[in-house]
Amino acid sequence: MGDIFNRISEAVRYGQRDEIEKLADEVIANKINPIDAIQKGGVDGLKKLGDAFENLEAFLPELMAGGEAMKLLINKLTPYLESDKSALEGTVVIGTVKGDLHDIGKNLVATQLAVNGFNVIDLGVDVSNNKFIEEAEANKADIIALSSLLTTSAYYIQEFIERLEKDGLRSKYKIIVGGGPIEPEWAREIGADGYSRTAVGAVKVCKELMKQDKITEIIIGD
Amino acid sequence: MSSAVRVLKTLEKARTGERCTVKEWDYEIVPKTLNEILKKYNLEKTCDINKPVNEDMELADRFYQAGLEAALRLGFLCVDTETIVKVKEEELLRSLQQVPSSFTIGEGSEQVTVKARRPSDGQPPVYFGPLSIQMNEEYYVPVAQGILMSRLVDGQEGPSLDTVMDCPLLANSPYESFAGIYEARLRKEAQWRAGRVGIGNAIVASSSTEYGFLAGFALYKPPQIVLCLNPASMKINYVNLHKTIVAHEYGHYVRTESPTMIGGYTGGPEGSALASIATDLLQYHFHGTHLAGSPTYDLRYAGNCGRHALWAQTIASQAISRNTNILMNKTINQVSGPCTEMFFLETIAGFVAAGVSGLEFTISPRSGGGRHKNHLTPFEAWYSSAVFKGSAGLSAEKANEILNEVLPKYEKELRNPPKGKSFPECFNVKTLQPTEEYLKMYLRMREYAISLGIPMPPDGVVS
Numbered sequence: 156m157g158d159i160f161n162r163i164s165e166a167v168r169y170g171q172r173d174e175i176e177k178l179a180d181e182v183i184a185n186k187i188n189p190i191d192a193i194q195k196g197g198v199d200g201l202k203k204l205g206d207a208f209e210n211l212e213a214f215l216p217e218l219m220a221g222g223e224a225m226k227l228l229i230n231k232l233t234p235y236l237e238s239d240k241s242a243l244e245g246t247v248v249i250g251t252v253k254g255d256l257h258d259i260g261k262n263l264v265a266t267q268l269a270v271n272g273f274n275v276i277d278l279g280v281d282v283s284n285n286k287f288i289e290e291a292e293a294n295k296a297d298i299i300a301l302s303s304l305l306t307t308s309a310y311y312i313q314e315f316i317e318r319l320e321k322d323g324l325r326s327k328y329k330i331i332v333g334g335g336p337i338e339p340e341w342a343r344e345i346g347a348d349g350y351s352r353t354a355v356g357a358v359k360v361c362k363e364l365m366k367q368d369k370i371t372e373i374i375i376g377d
Numbered sequence: 378m379s380s381a382v383r384v385l386k387t388l389e390k391a392r393t394g395e396r397c398t399v400k401e402w403d404y405e406i407v408p409k410t411l412n413e414i415l416k417k418y419n420l421e422k423t424c425d426i427n428k429p430v431n432e433d434m435e436l437a438d439r440f441y442q443a444g445l446e447a448a449l450r451l452g453f454l455c456v457d458t459e460t461i462v463k464v465k466e467e468e469l470l471r472s473l474q475q476v477p478s479s480f481t482i483g484e485g486s487e488q489v490t491v492k493a494r495r496p497s498d499g500q501p502p503v504y505f506g507p508l509s510i511q512m513n514e515e516y517y518v519p520v521a522q523g524i525l526m527s528r529l530v531d532g533q534e535g536p537s538l539d540t541v542m543d544c545p546l547l548a549n550s551p552y553e554s555f556a557g558i559y560e561a562r563l564r565k566e567a568q569w570r571a572g573r574v575g576i577g578n579a580i581v582a583s584s585s586t587e588y589g590f591l592a593g594f595a596l597y598k599p600p601q602i603v604l605c606l607n608p609a610s611m612k613i614n615y616v617n618l619h620k621t622i623v624a625h626e627y628g629h630y631v632r633t634e635s636p637t638m639i640g641g642y643t644g645g646p647e648g649s650a651l652a653s654i655a656t657d658l659l660q661y662h663f664h665g666t667h668l669a670g671s672p673t674y675d676l677r678y679a680g681n682c683g684r685h686a687l688w689a690q691t692i693a694s695q696a697i698s699r700n701t702n703i704l705m706n707k708t709i710n711q712v713s714g715p716c717t718e719m720f721f722l723e724t725i726a727g728f729v730a731a732g733v734s735g736l737e738f739t740i741s742p743r744s745g746g747g748r749h750k751n752h753l754t755p756f757e758a759w760y761s762s763a764v765f766k767g768s769a770g771l772s773a774e775k776a777n778e779i780l781n782e783v784l785p786k787y788e789k790e791l792r793n794p795p796k797g798k799s800f801p802e803c804f805n806v807k808t809l810q811p812t813e814e815y816l817k818m819y820l821r822m823r824e825y826a827i828s829l830g831i832p833m834p835p836d837g838v839v840s
Contacts, residue, residue, distance in 0.1 A: 208640065209677070211639065211640065211645045211646070211685065214408070214640055214641060214642070214643075214644045214645065214648075215403075215404075215638075215640065215641045215642055215676075216403070216404045216405070216408045216642060219404050220404075253547075253548065253549055254547065254548025254549030254550070254553075254585065254586060255548060255585070256608050256614065256616065257608070258608065258609075259609065259638055259641050259642075259676070260679075262403075263641075263676065281549070305548055305585045306511040306537065306539065306546075306750070307537075307546045307547060307548035307552075307553065307556075307583070307584070307585055308547075308548040308549075308585070310545045310546070310547050310548075311547065311548070335679070335746070335747065335748050336511065336747075336748055336750070338748070338749065338750075
């Protein structure tokens with residue numbers, strides 16, 4: 156049993172989608188608990204990938220490939236879970252706000268979220284507030300993640316939250332914000348539900364947001 | 378003077394070249410090509426963090442050759458058309474021979490000339506300040522005035538505005554057009570108050586898109602330096618090309634900037650250095666750039682005063698400065714804030730490394746990583762410029778001696794740096810008198826830099 160978990164872990168660590176296809180079939184054929192395959196195999200591979208990123212042995216492209224491999228594993232095994240609940244953590248609509256073309260920080264957060272089992276809808280950069288709302292509605296998002304590296308774009312985040320309130324949509328979504336000029340005090344002031352300085356911290360915050368029905372105090376990540 | 382005709386060819390290639398999605402470019406083509414080239418030139422694992430300033434000039438030259446190959450094999454991706462813009466070897470080599478090796482900016486006694494430098498060059502580099510750190514509207518003039526009071530600061534770029542006449546400065550909106558004009562008026566006020574009428578400018582700081590620049594540039598007498606910021610290394614976009622065309626045709630200098638990220642698409646320090654060199658080599662050909670800039674940051678802490686980023690940035694600068702006359706602008710990105718000892722230590726490491734590696738020009742400081750509003754005071758600019766200019770003529774070996782003394786004092790804090798204090802907490806914003814605490818710290822850290830062997834020129838105000 157340990158052998159297949161090790162092989163899944165390796166396949167996720169190195170982003171081998173073809174290998175994951177075969178291993179997922181093997182899990183199903185041998186009636187191995189899918190949760191164990193995801194946790195002891197996939198999550199372990201992601202941890203190794205995260206460590207490699209910290210040590211400059213893996214980079215954003217490898218993180219992306221690992222995230223896609225993990226998503227494939229989850230998608231293949233979800234129908235075989237005992238409960239009806241998807242193994243995905245939740246759906247996040249993410250983008251860099253209007254007027255801002257910076258993508259690398261947002262991509263890192265999107266990748267880390269995907270790597271950690273979230274269904275991520277990445278809207279790219281220079282995303283209007285209307286687009287965020289349309290896509291969140293269309294994809295039944297749980298969380299909307301807004302990034303800004305420019306102080307002049309950060310204002311759109313405040314306007315976005317005000318707009319959700321006005322449209323009666325605020326309670327439908329959890330809002331997490333981040334990016335260079337965003338400070339936790341400001342995130343609290345504008346009524347965001349979560350803030351994180353780093354991509355790894357954003358994953359923790361999103362997981363915490365998913366656990367709570369109603370957010371009474373902003374969750375601040377690393 | 379220059380013309381934008383060169384840019385028309387870039388635009389044509391951006392319409393008719395090979396199609397490629399941004400995702401393919403970022404996740405497949407760039408990493409795969411860079412890795413192949415690193416292997417071919419035997420450059421993998423060459424980063425030596427014990428010598429953050431590379432001392433092996435043969436290695437720097439090998440990086441140059443590899444960077445040239447990367448430039449030719451990759452070209453740039455135009456993200457608006459999702460098309461690859463390429464150049465033939467003979468065209469690129471011809472362009473590199475035509476690169477301007479100097480330019481002059483400013484009027485009268487404020488004139489400064491940016492000239493090509495080599496590693497350990499005794500000619501001091503040129504320093505503009507500050508970067509676009511956001512300030513409350515009422516602090517713009519006093520902080521800019523304070524910074525310009527030292528003649529170590531050769532020209533002005535920032536700070537940037539938070540609001541325009543109390544209205545939110547929204548990106549990509551007409552507020553930016555207003556900001557471009559408003560900032561020009563505030564600059565003139567600050568420069569007059571500082572006795573620096575005629576000083577050169579890098580324009581426009583308060584607007585990220587082309588709107589602020591297009592609105593404000595007519596209020597500046599050419600030539601000034603125009604920032605044309607690309608999305609990242611190996612990429613160009615239409616926003617940048619709008620600015621480039623107007624800057625050329627109205628007699629300004631074009632400064633392109635395209636950062637590489639260690640940990641991002643370009644990989645580790647070696648891949649990022651390679652991408653940085655390739656980007657700098659291509660910028661004149663495609664933009665007619667006067668000042669090429671592909672700084673390297675470390676994605677893990679969004680700065681570049683740690684060992685890997687220092688190494689990558691210095692070897693890329695050495696490669697370009699030893700083999701071309703390209704004038705480079707690379708940002709030194711401190712992550713700690715004003716009135717912290719760490720800020721001064723990061724500055725020593727970053728600016729000594731840059732100054733001895735052939736860098737001609739920079740704009741600084743980025744106190745607190747530019748993240749915290751109002752976290753900018755005159756002392757950070759004065760200190761950065763003194764270290765940058767004082768490092769002229771030092772050897773790479775001496776630089777490493779200095780860096781290995783200061784890096785252990787702060788490198789563990791890079792991911793959780795101190796925010797420091799804001800302008801009104803450090804200075805009386807009316808009289809521009811520093812607090813006793815910050816003045817003492819500043820003077821002590823100047824003495825510390827001198828004790829390390831950096832001949833710090835006086836700021837002319839308090840030292």
